Amino acid sequence: MISLNRDEIEALIDHDLAAEAVAEAYRATSLGKVNLPPVGHIAFPDHAGDCHIKYGHVAGDPFFVIKIATGFPGNEALGQPNGNGLSVVMSAETGEVRALLHDEMVMTDIRTGIGGAIATKLLARKSSLKITVVGSGVQARRQIESHASLMSEDLIFKIWGRSVDKTAAAVKAVPETINVSQVTDLEDACRNADVIVTATGSTSPLIQSDWVQPGTHITAVGADALGKQELESEVVVSADALFADLASQSLDHGEFAIPAANHLIDTNRIVEIGDVLANPGCGKSSDDHVTVADLTGIAAQDIAIAGVVLNAFMATV
Amino acid sequence: MISLNRDEIEALIDHDLAAEAVAEAYRATSLGKVNLPPVGHIAFPDHAGDCHIKYGHVAGDPFFVIKIATGFPGNEALGQPNGNGLSVVMSAETGEVRALLHDEMVMTDIRTGIGGAIATKLLARKSSLKITVVGSGVQARRQIESHASLMSEDLIFKIWGRSVDKTAAAVKAVPETINVSQVTDLEDACRNADVIVTATGSTSPLIQSDWVQPGTHITAVGADALGKQELESEVVVSADALFADLASQSLDHGEFAIPAANHLIDTNRIVEIGDVLANPGCGKSSDDHVTVADLTGIAAQDIAIAGVVLNAFMATV
Numbered sequence: 001m002i003s004l005n006r007d008e009i010e011a012l013i014d015h016d017l018a019a020e021a022v023a024e025a026y027r028a029t030s031l032g033k034v035n036l037p038p039v040g041h042i043a044f045p046d047h048a049g050d051c052h053i054k055y056g057h058v059a060g061d062p063f064f065v066i067k068i069a070t071g072f073p074g075n076e077a078l079g080q081p082n083g084n085g086l087s088v089v090m091s092a093e094t095g096e097v098r099a100l101l102h103d104e105m106v107m108t109d110i111r112t113g114i115g116g117a118i119a120t121k122l123l124a125r126k127s128s129l130k131i132t133v134v135g136s137g138v139q140a141r142r143q144i145e146s147h148a149s150l151m152s153e154d155l156i157f158k159i160w161g162r163s164v165d166k167t168a169a170a171v172k173a174v175p176e177t178i179n180v181s182q183v184t185d186l187e188d189a190c191r192n193a194d195v196i197v198t199a200t201g202s203t204s205p206l207i208q209s210d211w212v213q214p215g216t217h218i219t220a221v222g223a224d225a226l227g228k229q230e231l232e233s234e235v236v237v238s239a240d241a242l243f244a245d246l247a248s249q250s251l252d253h254g255e256f257a258i259p260a261a262n263h264l265i266d267t268n269r270i271v272e273i274g275d276v277l278a279n280p281g282c283g284k285s286s287d288d289h290v291t292v293a294d295l296t297g298i299a300a301q302d303i304a305i306a307g308v309v310l311n312a313f314m315a316t317v
Numbered sequence: 318m319i320s321l322n323r324d325e326i327e328a329l330i331d332h333d334l335a336a337e338a339v340a341e342a343y344r345a346t347s348l349g350k351v352n353l354p355p356v357g358h359i360a361f362p363d364h365a366g367d368c369h370i371k372y373g374h375v376a377g378d379p380f381f382v383i384k385i386a387t388g389f390p391g392n393e394a395l396g397q398p399n400g401n402g403l404s405v406v407m408s409a410e411t412g413e414v415r416a417l418l419h420d421e422m423v424m425t426d427i428r429t430g431i432g433g434a435i436a437t438k439l440l441a442r443k444s445s446l447k448i449t450v451v452g453s454g455v456q457a458r459r460q461i462e463s464h465a466s467l468m469s470e471d472l473i474f475k476i477w478g479r480s481v482d483k484t485a486a487a488v489k490a491v492p493e494t495i496n497v498s499q500v501t502d503l504e505d506a507c508r509n510a511d512v513i514v515t516a517t518g519s520t521s522p523l524i525q526s527d528w529v530q531p532g533t534h535i536t537a538v539g540a541d542a543l544g545k546q547e548l549e550s551e552v553v554v555s556a557d558a559l560f561a562d563l564a565s566q567s568l569d570h571g572e573f574a575i576p577a578a579n580h581l582i583d584t585n586r587i588v589e590i591g592d593v594l595a596n597p598g599c600g601k602s603s604d605d606h607v608t609v610a611d612l613t614g615i616a617a618q619d620i621a622i623a624g625v626v627l628n629a630f631m632a633t634v
Contacts, residue, residue, distance in 0.1 A: 035359060040355075044381075044409050047409070049411075049412050051383075053370060055359060055370070057359060066368075068405060070413075072412040075411050075412070083412075086417075088385060088405070090401075092366075094392055094395070095389040095399075095400075097401060097419060
């Protein structure tokens, strides 16, 4: 049995191979090729923590993956990361445990960054140059790195976070080859952006509808549970086109949940990224259109990134 | 992070401590102290295999456990065990991974054996001496060992299995201090037993009602999924008292599921083992009564046995 820790896993992930695998996961999901049982969940109210168990199997794959992820917001005060977890890779042919990937969330962080960049590249105007990233955590940094890697090193990033200090630290953590600067005026940064990427855990909308100019694309990756919302409902309502990694999840607990619950959007309008990848004509139809992609994270991507790690490891032995 | 393999785990389990922990798990479950989300499940029809994810948290415990167990019946033809799996022990205070117990089912095997012996000891006539065990697999052997250990080394075991060769091998695997002999006449062995323990994966009833004499206690541990049935429905219907580790599971996918679905039993009659442990007066009320205990396996026992392993390991470091 293979057992890898966080550092070993991160060293094994080639960003381009991971991007191919995450794109394929989008496609497989939208084609219905992924067996995805309901996500397991257990809460620990005494410590405001919880644990999610995401698992699934892509038709034909020789393995399947069970991802266990915990979130304990009180850890930060103890100087520990809030998120923890591991993925268990098992044979879909014999049920044996093939690998324990004790990644402490790094696989999720990377696949989420790549998933956001794939959505932006697919849906933003081809001339997009100015990207405003909202958030100051690990995921804001991953989004910047993935966008630079998958789209262009010439992109100009602005980053805004609620905490000025944390945001400054995030800027420092980004490789120097990337053009990123911290801003304090979120409205201005949104009004002057070609693309807005939101990666916060906000429970009240940060982005107002009148800040969003025609032609803007928004990739929202923060809302992954009921009660989280990064975009004012009007942003979603007035957008010309809506996209999601998995429409059912976005409507259940993603950015589209609240506008849908208030009957403000036609849920049939939501197009899945995997369908756009298969048929790019489903994407942005005019450079003046505002487009919103909501990404809640799909188990197929967890399977994909685990596959990348395993293949890379097997090539070393 | 602690990481233990099957042999290390088996060496760390003290049978008496495990028996205490499993009994406490029965009690905690019946007292409603265990948070038990629905069991996760994913099937692999191409290989007739499946995977169950059982997880839960006992109120107040500093850790929780996620048990992943697979069953691929085709493995046997490849000379591999059908069952595989591991348990992940995580902090209920920070969400960190505390331990990976790659037990390949040995913890489940041991806790199931102990769980059966606790039920028999609690519910059988005190004078019980002759135990007929039905089945020839690992669990039949575990039941014999646990009954001898928890009840008396003087017990006289008969074992019957569908395969004469496999049954002979099971007899050989039992320690020589235990009085066990193989039989080929199941009816005779049941008619002459004080206790019948069934531990098969049978999908059609093996034990007929007219073989069961007054005063007999039956512990049935085999039926753990819909479609499995070891006892003719009439055995259950005509029993004087019915017991279960978790009544809702026994009615859903255990030995009581088929008689209940056919409205042959009053489901309110089922008493949980944990309630009998807390109040022995709920047990067998006459030495002439036939009693049936159906054990489908509860996550609290998986948590309990993981705790025993962890505590023993911590005492060594």
